[in-house]
Amino acid sequence: MPTPTAAMLVIGDEILSGRTRDSNMNHLAKALTDHGIALCEARMISDDHDVIVRQVRELSGSYDNLFTSGGIGPTHDDITAEAVAEAMGAQCGIRDDARTILQAHYDRSGQDLNEARLRMARIPDGATLIDNPISAAPGFILGNVHVMAGVPRIFEAMLASVVPALTGGAPMISRSLRVERGEGDIAGPLGELAAAHPDVSIGSYPFHQNGIHGSNVVVRSQDGNAVDTVMGALQTHFPEAT
Amino acid sequence: MPTPTAAMLVIGDEILSGRTRDSNMNHLAKALTDHGIALCEARMISDDHDVIVRQVRELSGSYDNLFTSGGIGPTHDDITAEAVAEAMGAQCGIRDDARTILQAHYDRSGQDLNEARLRMARIPDGATLIDNPISAAPGFILGNVHVMAGVPRIFEAMLASVVPALTGGAPMISRSLRVERGEGDIAGPLGELAAAHPDVSIGSYPFHQNGIHGSNVVVRSQDGNAVDTVMGALQTHFPEAT
Numbered sequence: 001m002p003t004p005t006a007a008m009l010v011i012g013d014e015i016l017s018g019r020t021r022d023s024n025m026n027h028l029a030k031a032l033t034d035h036g037i038a039l040c041e042a043r044m045i046s047d048d049h050d051v052i053v054r055q056v057r058e059l060s061g062s063y064d065n066l067f068t069s070g071g072i073g074p075t076h077d078d079i080t081a082e083a084v085a086e087a088m089g090a091q092c093g094i095r096d097d098a099r100t101i102l103q104a105h106y107d108r109s110g111q112d113l114n115e116a117r118l119r120m121a122r123i124p125d126g127a128t129l130i131d132n133p134i135s136a137a138p139g140f141i142l143g144n145v146h147v148m149a150g151v152p153r154i155f156e157a158m159l160a161s162v163v164p165a166l167t168g169g170a171p172m173i174s175r176s177l178r179v180e181r182g183e184g185d186i187a188g189p190l191g192e193l194a195a196a197h198p199d200v201s202i203g204s205y206p207f208h209q210n211g212i213h214g215s216n217v218v219v220r221s222q223d224g225n226a227v228d229t230v231m232g233a234l235q236t237h238f239p240e241a242t
Numbered sequence: 243m244p245t246p247t248a249a250m251l252v253i254g255d256e257i258l259s260g261r262t263r264d265s266n267m268n269h270l271a272k273a274l275t276d277h278g279i280a281l282c283e284a285r286m287i288s289d290d291h292d293v294i295v296r297q298v299r300e301l302s303g304s305y306d307n308l309f310t311s312g313g314i315g316p317t318h319d320d321i322t323a324e325a326v327a328e329a330m331g332a333q334c335g336i337r338d339d340a341r342t343i344l345q346a347h348y349d350r351s352g353q354d355l356n357e358a359r360l361r362m363a364r365i366p367d368g369a370t371l372i373d374n375p376i377s378a379a380p381g382f383i384l385g386n387v388h389v390m391a392g393v394p395r396i397f398e399a400m401l402a403s404v405v406p407a408l409t410g411g412a413p414m415i416s417r418s419l420r421v422e423r424g425e426g427d428i429a430g431p432l433g434e435l436a437a438a439h440p441d442v443s444i445g446s447y448p449f450h451q452n453g454i455h456g457s458n459v460v461v462r463s464q465d466g467n468a469v470d471t472v473m474g475a476l477q478t479h480f481p482e483a484t
Contacts, residue, residue, distance in 0.1 A: 014447060016283070016284070017414075017462070018271030019445075020447070022268075026263040029257070029258055029259060039259070041258070043283065043285045046282065046283075074425050075428075075433065077436070111427075115430060116429030117426035119429070183315055184359035187315075187358030187361070194319070204319070205261075220259070
């Protein structure tokens with residue numbers, strides 16, 4: 001089976017202005033890698049209706065799964081639900097199931113489910129709700145688009161309930177080797193090994209630690225035997241590596 | 243003058259697998275915001291020649307400036323220089339000026355400028371070199387594309403030498419207000435203010451701190467008087483805010 005693919009849209013002006021540093025993309029990347037899904041692309045975009053519509057159409061049409069974070073809160077700049085609905089050709093309005101969840105949550109906390117908070121019940125027709133165990137306001141799945149909150153602990157909680165249901169591929173086998181030599185010294189043999197094993201990804205990441213200038217070499221493939229073969233060859237080339 | 247625009251391409255499989263968490267995008271975002279340039283979009287993509295070519299073409303054609311990070315080291319997966327050259331219709335090969343810089347650097351450190359290290363002298367014809375004060379291997383500017391290293395301290399050093407020469411717009415004036423009320427409580431007035439001041443960006447970012455559930459409201463515009471007006475209105479609505 002080919003590896004299922006995915007893309008991500010991180011939605012929010014605060015990311016592009018530098019005010020907020022996104023952490024959801026890295027969290028999603030790790031979760032998908034563990035589940036055998038290849039994250040092929042991630043895009044950070046602004047809170048702009050037309051931009052969101054165009055990008056959701058492009059990425060949901062190009063990959064097996066699309067994940068979004070941000071823009072589903074109660075304020076005027078939370079416009080992701082309508083934009084995703086338009087991109088996917090669905091109607092969007094206050095939905096009774098989402099309103100019931102919010103009503104119960106605010107009743108418990110003695111707060112008013114006012115007009116602003118009710119915006120968080122805007123869910124496209126035909127979408128499946130994603131549970132929000134932290135602040136109740138749900139995410140949703142519409143077609144292959146998974147719409148989640150931007151606040152990292154809510155994003156992470158939503159993702160945890162979504163990932164088990166996704167079709168995953170064969171898990172990626174990853175092994176690494178620490179070589180206390182600069183990339184320029186090991187690049188020749190690495191390039192030859194990469195050319196000889198096109199189904200194996202061989203990455204090299206330089207480090208500087210306690211005065212040592214070295215490289216971490218990461219070998220990845222869904223074929224465990226191929227990973228072992230390449231790791232064996234690396235250990236022959238760099239017998240001092242650990 | 244309209245605000246100059248920019249996009250970023252973060253290039254590297256290690257970002258999309260989750261092994262490495264990117265920090266260059268946030269650094270660039272802050273630097274551009276300070277310089278009066280709007281970062282409109284950032285994309286994380288893999289070390290794939292055709293993908294890089296397509297995305298460089300699309301983004302360099304859509305925005306005033308494009309910045310890339312990653313893929314200019316000595317190993318087989320460092321393919322950014324050739325891909326950017328192809329996207330921009332330039333030839334790419336070992337350039338004498340870059341080779342001279344590398345030769346001097348490796349002579350000083352007593353290391354060999356071998357075939358792998360010489361890859362770092364591949365620079366497109368017509369490109370201007372970007373100084374690398376840390377490890378010598380230069381970045382480059384080709385047309386409106388600024389190609390920089392992925393290692394954060396090198397990316398940051400390169401960017402520092404590039405930004406002063408960029409055409410910036412009027413600086414963005416930003417003021418913020420801390421309101422100890424949840425977003426759902428303040429969203430109504432915020433939405434009305436945003437509708438009345440379309441040239442002012444009003445963002446709201448929830449926080450939970452020491453048991454307090456509140457919102458930071460950020461007001462941004464190139465028009466300082468408009469920012470003052472909105473801040474005044476916010477302080478009238480939320481007299482307890484700080």
